[in-house]
Amino acid sequence: xxxxxxxxxxxxxxxxxxxxxxxxxxxxxxxxxxxxxxxxxxxxxxxxxxxxxxxxxxxxxxxxxxxxxxxxxxxxxxxxxxxxxxxxxxxxxxxxxxxxxxxxxxxxxxxxxxxxxxxxxxxxxxxxxxxxxxxxxxxxxxxxxxxxxxxxxxxxxxxxxxxxxxxxxxxxxxxxxxxxxxxxxxxxxxxxxxxxxxx
Amino acid sequence: xxxxxxxxxxxxxxxxxxxxxxxxxxxxxxxxxxxxxxxxxxxxxxxxxxxxxxxxxxxxxxxxxxxxxxxxxxxxxxxxxxxxxxxxxxxxxxxxxxxxxxxxxxxxxxxxxxxxxxxxxxxxxxxxxxxxxxxxxxxxxxxxxxxxxxxxxxxxxxxxxxxxxxxxxxxxxxxxxxxxxxxxxxxxxxxxxxxxxxxxxxxxxxxxxxxxxxxxxxxxxxxxxxxxxxxxxxxxxxxxxxxxxxxxxxxxxxxxxxxxxxxxxxxxxxxxxxxxxxxxxxxxxxxxxxxxxxxxxxxxxxxxxxxxxxxxxxxxxxxxxxxxxxxxxxxxxxxxxxxxxxxxxxxxxxxxxxxxxxxxxxxxxxxxxxxxxxxxxxxxxxxxxxxxxxxxxxxxxxxxxxxxxxxxxxxxxxxxxxxxxxxxxxxxxxxxxxxxxxxxxxxxxxxxxxxxxxxxxxxxxxxxxxxxxxxxxxxxxxxxxxxxxxxxxxxxxxxxxxxxxxxxxxxxxxxxxxxxxxxxxxxxxxxxxxxxxxxxxxxxxxxxxxxxxxxxxxxxxxxxxxxxxxxxxxxxxxxxxxxxxx
Numbered sequence: 001x002x003x004x005x006x007x008x009x010x011x012x013x014x015x016x017x018x019x020x021x022x023x024x025x026x027x028x029x030x031x032x033x034x035x036x037x038x039x040x041x042x043x044x045x046x047x048x049x050x051x052x053x054x055x056x057x058x059x060x061x062x063x064x065x066x067x068x069x070x071x072x073x074x075x076x077x078x079x080x081x082x083x084x085x086x087x088x089x090x091x092x093x094x095x096x097x098x099x100x101x102x103x104x105x106x107x108x109x110x111x112x113x114x115x116x117x118x119x120x121x122x123x124x125x126x127x128x129x130x131x132x133x134x135x136x137x138x139x140x141x142x143x144x145x146x147x148x149x150x151x152x153x154x155x156x157x158x159x160x161x162x163x164x165x166x167x168x169x170x171x172x173x174x175x176x177x178x179x180x181x182x183x184x185x186x187x188x189x190x191x192x193x194x195x196x197x198x199x
Numbered sequence: 200x201x202x203x204x205x206x207x208x209x210x211x212x213x214x215x216x217x218x219x220x221x222x223x224x225x226x227x228x229x230x231x232x233x234x235x236x237x238x239x240x241x242x243x244x245x246x247x248x249x250x251x252x253x254x255x256x257x258x259x260x261x262x263x264x265x266x267x268x269x270x271x272x273x274x275x276x277x278x279x280x281x282x283x284x285x286x287x288x289x290x291x292x293x294x295x296x297x298x299x300x301x302x303x304x305x306x307x308x309x310x311x312x313x314x315x316x317x318x319x320x321x322x323x324x325x326x327x328x329x330x331x332x333x334x335x336x337x338x339x340x341x342x343x344x345x346x347x348x349x350x351x352x353x354x355x356x357x358x359x360x361x362x363x364x365x366x367x368x369x370x371x372x373x374x375x376x377x378x379x380x381x382x383x384x385x386x387x388x389x390x391x392x393x394x395x396x397x398x399x400x401x402x403x404x405x406x407x408x409x410x411x412x413x414x415x416x417x418x419x420x421x422x423x424x425x426x427x428x429x430x431x432x433x434x435x436x437x438x439x440x441x442x443x444x445x446x447x448x449x450x451x452x453x454x455x456x457x458x459x460x461x462x463x464x465x466x467x468x469x470x471x472x473x474x475x476x477x478x479x480x481x482x483x484x485x486x487x488x489x490x491x492x493x494x495x496x497x498x499x500x501x502x503x504x505x506x507x508x509x510x511x512x513x514x515x516x517x518x519x520x521x522x523x524x525x526x527x528x529x530x531x532x533x534x535x536x537x538x539x540x541x542x543x544x545x546x547x548x549x550x551x552x553x554x555x556x557x558x559x560x561x562x563x564x565x566x567x568x569x570x571x572x573x574x575x576x577x578x579x580x581x582x583x584x585x586x587x588x589x590x591x592x593x594x595x596x597x598x599x600x601x602x603x604x605x606x607x608x609x610x611x612x613x614x615x616x617x618x619x620x621x622x623x624x625x626x627x628x629x630x631x632x633x634x635x636x637x638x639x640x641x642x643x644x645x646x647x648x649x650x651x652x653x654x655x656x657x658x659x660x661x662x663x664x665x666x667x668x669x670x671x672x673x674x675x676x677x678x679x680x681x682x683x684x685x686x687x688x689x690x691x692x693x694x695x696x697x698x699x700x701x702x703x704x705x706x707x708x709x710x711x712x713x714x715x716x717x718x719x720x721x722x723x724x725x726x727x728x729x730x731x732x733x734x735x736x737x738x739x740x741x742x743x744x745x746x747x748x749x750x751x752x753x754x755x756x757x758x759x760x761x762x763x764x765x766x767x768x769x770x771x772x773x774x775x776x777x778x779x780x781x
Contacts, residue, residue, distance in 0.1 A: 080294050082558060082617045083293050084293070084557070085376060087377075088376075
């Protein structure tokens with residue numbers, strides 16, 4: 001039987017570096033994108049049935065569709081990898097990252113400021129609370145949030161990086177969802193954020 | 200006759216006299232045979248021996264609960280008292296099997312009760328067990344003695360309360376790493392005040408606090424208690440009180456070992472451990488610091504198994520502890536001990552046979568995991584190593600070659616390089632050479648788990664050299680169908696093959712259709728197998744169960760999760776809608 005070509009040492013994932021608009025999973029080599037599509041589905045079913053599993057999945061399953069840099073799946077993006085039982089994962093989570101636990105400190109950067117600050121999101125009960133604190137910490141005004149206009153009408157707009165690594169406008173999602181997915185905050189000049197607000 | 204069944208009868212010689220051998224004598228002789236394999240051999244000799252064997256069988260082990268039905272089992276073995284059952288495919292542990300897949304114990308219990316089986320022991324792994332089933336169990340079998348639930352789901356502490364309340368002769372309650380609905384700790388108080396037959400109690404899995412006074416009284420009156428594994432809520436002070444009542448323990452699982460003890464309490468704890476001269480196994484020890492391990496030292500002299508896989512120990516702490524454990528044969532640790540900690544293992548544990556290094560936090564790339572050098576250090580100091588499970592951030596082919604050169608007696612080699620498809624970090628080559636070295640050097644290898652960047656070359660070697668291999672786990676590996684074909688065409692002793700995220704498709708799947716008769720099961724998920732391929736296999740081999748798990752929204756022709764297994768019970772009758780049997 002003819003032996004097929006093995007993957008060499010260097011360029012391994014040429015197909016995976018293609019930007020594709022097709023459905024993920026249509027080419028078996030795109031292990032990562034097919035895995036991430038399924039990740040999303042799997043999370044939604046499992047989140048409803050098993051609390052503990054959705055906890056361990058929520059960090060791994062926010063996969064990216066068609067990740068353009070084409071790396072093989074890192075361990076943070078694949079369901080069930082590394083192969084550790086939920087029981088063992090869960091016995092460490094509360095201690096290490098204190099997800100939904102006490103004291104959720106995130107970095108806050110202000111465009112143009114020489115150094116960053118840190119705030120504990122757990123201390124605040126709602127968006128107005130947080131925004132007021134940020135205004136006082138940085139001596140600036142943020143203004144009113146509106147779903148349509150974002151923070152139009154003020155000099156600054158608060159944004160945050162979520163678990164997927166995307167930059168989002170603060171205020172779009174319910175507060176609880178925000179604090180569990182916010183990794184860091186960035187206060188942008190409103191002129192830059194205008195693009196976001198118009199979407 | 201050797202009770203391990205080594206003295207199994209010489210079939211050809213005795214078959215001639217088989218028909219004149221009185222049945223009663225046969226049964227007495229067979230009663231001494233414990234090995235399943237030997238019993239299977241005996242049953243194949245002739246009809247008389249088949250009958251004698253089946254009536255004398257007391258323990259049945261069923262590796263796949265769907266390979267046979269409870270009716271068939273109880274019809275053939277009417278006198279069994281001990282049952283061991285395994286349910287879901289192993290990858291269910293990693294959330295690859297949707298919930299409500301099956302493997303429910305209920306139908307088995309109903310049949311056992313209907314046939315008036317004198318059930319005494321039930322050991323379940325990856326089965327679904329409801330509270331109703333536990334209650335039914337506790338009420339239907341008055342001689343019930345031992346319940347062991349490992350990686351099971353579907354029950355709550357209410358079910359445990361039923362067991363505690365009704366099983367008058369219970370000797371063993373072993374609840375390990377299950378997906379349990381932990382409602383409260385009150386189940387423990389359900390043991391009657393005059394109940395004293397417990398020999399094994401393991402509730403380390405449970406999170407709710409039990410009533411300590413009830414536990415203390417229970418431990419005091421169960422004079423035969425050998426195994427006690429408590430949960431995190433038990434403090435060091437409470438543990439001391441328990442130990443004072445049970446110095447005869449051979450296995451201990453501590454609670455939280457974090458303690459601020461007065462010097463008086465400290466020396467009392469140390470003295471309690473000092474009295475535990477029979478301790479062979481120690482586990483638990485969550486939230487420890489170096490200071491708090493010292494009371495343990497007196498108990499370490501005879502330790503054979505030390506399970507520190509829930510303790511985030513550092514290298515220095517581990518080294519200090521290991522010096523006290525000269526007899527250690529099995530050690531499970533977290534990667535927090537680092538390569539330096541593993542050097543200490545190599546230096547202090549010459550008798551070591553089983554080493555497992557688990558990751559501490561799977562979501563961050565931590566700088567202080569273990570690397571190839573830790574493993575190599577252990578291999579130099581522990582030539583008797585035969586079982587290893589090693590999670591690491593990086594590995595090299597050269598290191599693995601050295602390791603198996605130092606330790607050629609591996610029976611279980613499970614290496615997990617945590618980033619999928621990661622090459623040898625020094626040479627940037629695939630990790631093929633590493634696993635080729637493993638299968639070529641370790642003639643006794645029974646279980647292998649591969650990882651890292653691997654081409655078909657690895658699988659060619661596995662197929663060719665792994666003559667004793669029974670279980671193979673593959674993830675994110677291989678280049679083409681040829682890889683899997685090599686494995687299916689070789690590996691004469693293969694029993695379980697589990698594959699995920701590999702480029703193996705229908706050609707590979709179908710190349711093994713004769714092989715599947717001798718496999719307990721095959722799992723393939725996120726490979727390139729299609730529904731048509733599975734249908735072809737099902738058609739070719741109608742006595743195999745070819746099951747496909749469908750997911751919503753996935754490509755209709757893709758068979759994303761395939762589970763193939765041999766069965767004498769036919770297709771499942773309890774399959775949920777997402778499981779299609781072809």
